[in-house]
Amino acid sequence: MLSPQIHDSYPVAVDRYSGLTRLNHWINAFFFVALVLSGLAFYSPYTYFLSGLFGGGANARMLHPWFGVIVTISFLFLFFRFVGGNGWKPRDTAWMKNPGAVLSGDEEALPEAGKYNAGQKIVFWSMTMLIIIMIATGLVIWDQYFAAYTSIEVKRAAVLIHSVAATAAIIVLIIHIYAAIWVWGSIGAMTSGRVTGGWAWRHHRKWLRDLVAGRVDGDMPKA
Amino acid sequence: MFPPLPNPPTQTTAPKFGPADLMRRSASTVTPPAQRQTEVAKLIDISKCIGCKACQVACNEWNELTPPIGDNFGVYQNPSDLLPDQWTLMRFTEWDNPQTGNLEWLIRKDGCMHCEDPGCLKACPAPGAIVQYTNGIVDFISENCIGCGYCVKGCPFNIPRISKTTHKAKKCTLCSDRVAVGQGPACAKACPTQAIVFGTKDDMKKWASGRVDDLKSRGFANAGLYDPAGVGGTHVMYVLPHADQPQLYANLPADPKIDPLVGVWKGKGKVAGLGAMALAVLAGVLHYLKNGPEVATEEDERKAKSLVDGAV
Numbered sequence: 001m002l003s004p005q006i007h008d009s010y011p012v013a014v015d016r017y018s019g020l021t022r023l024n025h026w027i028n029a030f031f032f033v034a035l036v037l038s039g040l041a042f043y044s045p046y047t048y049f050l051s052g053l054f055g056g057g058a059n060a061r062m063l064h065p066w067f068g069v070i071v072t073i074s075f076l077f078l079f080f081r082f083v084g085g086n087g088w089k090p091r092d093t094a095w096m097k098n099p100g101a102v103l104s105g106d107e108e109a110l111p112e113a114g115k116y117n118a119g120q121k122i123v124f125w126s127m128t129m130l131i132i133i134m135i136a137t138g139l140v141i142w143d144q145y146f147a148a149y150t151s152i153e154v155k156r157a158a159v160l161i162h163s164v165a166a167t168a169a170i171i172v173l174i175i176h177i178y179a180a181i182w183v184w185g186s187i188g189a190m191t192s193g194r195v196t197g198g199w200a201w202r203h204h205r206k207w208l209r210d211l212v213a214g215r216v217d218g219d220m221p222k223a
Numbered sequence: 224m225f226p227p228l229p230n231p232p233t234q235t236t237a238p239k240f241g242p243a244d245l246m247r248r249s250a251s252t253v254t255p256p257a258q259r260q261t262e263v264a265k266l267i268d269i270s271k272c273i274g275c276k277a278c279q280v281a282c283n284e285w286n287e288l289t290p291p292i293g294d295n296f297g298v299y300q301n302p303s304d305l306l307p308d309q310w311t312l313m314r315f316t317e318w319d320n321p322q323t324g325n326l327e328w329l330i331r332k333d334g335c336m337h338c339e340d341p342g343c344l345k346a347c348p349a350p351g352a353i354v355q356y357t358n359g360i361v362d363f364i365s366e367n368c369i370g371c372g373y374c375v376k377g378c379p380f381n382i383p384r385i386s387k388t389t390h391k392a393k394k395c396t397l398c399s400d401r402v403a404v405g406q407g408p409a410c411a412k413a414c415p416t417q418a419i420v421f422g423t424k425d426d427m428k429k430w431a432s433g434r435v436d437d438l439k440s441r442g443f444a445n446a447g448l449y450d451p452a453g454v455g456g457t458h459v460m461y462v463l464p465h466a467d468q469p470q471l472y473a474n475l476p477a478d479p480k481i482d483p484l485v486g487v488w489k490g491k492g493k494v495a496g497l498g499a500m501a502l503a504v505l506a507g508v509l510h511y512l513k514n515g516p517e518v519a520t521e522e523d524e525r526k527a528k529s530l531v532d533g534a535v
């Protein structure tokens with residue numbers, strides 16, 4: 001029996017994300033970008049001008065941690081929506097061992113990917129780790145409310161770790177956005193919620209096979 | 224006696240230093256003027272301090288600070304810590320000198336040291352929120368301050384305080400406004416025993432060495448001047464009767480330096496980080512130019528269709 005996610009037209013249409021998942025993702029994306037831009041304002045004199053986007057340095061300073069709280073909460077929901085498809089499998093290790101094929105888009109040379117390929121899983125898990133690190137260190141350096149709870153020595157370490165983790169997170173974000181732009185049809189998955197059968201066949205064949213065999217993705221409304 | 228500072232003239236005087244005399248400005252680069260102004264310094268002679276807190280009051284008075292009424296926590300020190308509106312604080316320590324058996328009442332006037340290499344300024348992300356004049360005064364320019372608290376992390380002396388109401392960092396200005404018109408700091412003016420004197424840094428060192436000799440002749444063999452090299456020297460210095468143990472004086476650091484973590488945090492790594500971000504974007508652009516978009520083909524669609532049809 002076909003998964004109800006598959007619509008047998010031509011081209012085949014496949015539901016990839018439910019409306020709630022998409023809403024969740026775009027809230028997360030919006031606030032994450034605001035978080036990155038406001039955080040970068042303090043990062044270096046070269047990026048201080050970004051504070052202008054928020055009405056000046058003092059506002060950026062005030063808003064950034066709140067953006068962080070919003071992102072953490074929204075990511076928490078996103079985490080539970082996505083985690084099911086992100087378990088690491090032996091095929092992911094094999095996928096990783098052939099970066100040449102990955103970069104040239106030669107997916108015939110790679111193991112068939114499930115709902116997520118190894119690269120997406122790395123983005124998922126590294127963002128998870130980095131956000132945990134950033135909320136933990138971010139609270140330590142949030143002097144407005146938490147100055148009294150840690151020593152200055154701890155805050156020095158925290159702000160350094162926070163900025164290193166932010167650097168890594170921003171690079172992961174750039175990779176994530178680029179992958180979505182490069183692989184046509186991916187953005188549609190997060191806007192309309194649908195991809196074509198060909199897209200699924202090409203990039204997530206194991207996922208397509210599973211759906212054809214009747215699997216229903218965890219984040220889909222139970223119809 | 225150290226010659227007291229003259230009283231102010233009655234006519235308005237042009238400031239002797241200002242924005243043209245910066246040698247450092249937070250989160251910005253400045254070209255320091257070719258000629259550095261004579262370095263000034265405040266010398267606090269702990270052996271002469273009687274703990275009357277006239278300086279503390281004078282500071283609040285001149286700077287119009289009204290700290291909240293605090294709690295008595297059982298010692299003479301009041302308030303218990305520096306505050307956004309308490310820029311100087313007499314810290315009281317009772318110490319049993321094991322060598323002499325004497326109980327010594329150590330009183331240290333705490334406040335900004337006006338470091339030659341200021342950690343606060345190094346840490347500050349807001350352009351122009353902290354400046355250093357060529358005479359050595361480190362000043363916070365509140366209109367540029369964003370209240371992030373980075374100066375607190377940069378300072379090796381735990382001096383700056385962030386106001387919970389105005390969200391501005393505050394600390395001793397060395398009365399830059401008074402010094403600019405030829406006056407000394409309010410605290411020095413008020414001190415009844417000349418435990419606080421103010422002048423050029425050279426004169427202060429000379430005066431201090433006379434004081435140190437005097438203390439040595441009175442049995443304080445380890446008396447000395449506190450002008451810590453780890454921060455390039457300071458423009459607030461202490462004459463300490465026990466200069467071999469600065470920590471006795473309410474934990475005055477023996478060898479203050481900008482913490483290495485602050486150095487790493489504010490170091491070249493940031494430029495490398497921005498470079499890495501730019502490189503990631505560039506790699507994406509080049510990859511796209513070389514490979515073009517990754518598009519599912521007609522054949523992919525047909526294969527998907529036959530997979531689906533095979534199942535129904």
Ligand code: HEM
Pocket residue numbers: 035036039040042043044060061062064065066067068069071072131134135136137138139141142143159162163165166167169170348371488
């Ligand atoms: C998740 C919760 C987060 C909290 C509570 C938080 C909090 C803070 C705080 C308090 C600061 C100091 C400046 C200020 O007072 O606003 C700061 C700095 C910063 N944050 Fe966050 N943050 C969080 C997440 C993030 C994330 C996800 C990023 C970027 C991906 C980020 C990037 C930055 C950057 C670049 C700085 C400047 C660091 C530096 O000056 O070296 N933050 N953050």
Ligand code: SF4
Pocket residue numbers: 334335336337338340341342343344361377378379380381382383394
């Ligand atoms: S004592 Fe602290 S606040 Fe004062 S100049 Fe040095 S680093 Fe800055």
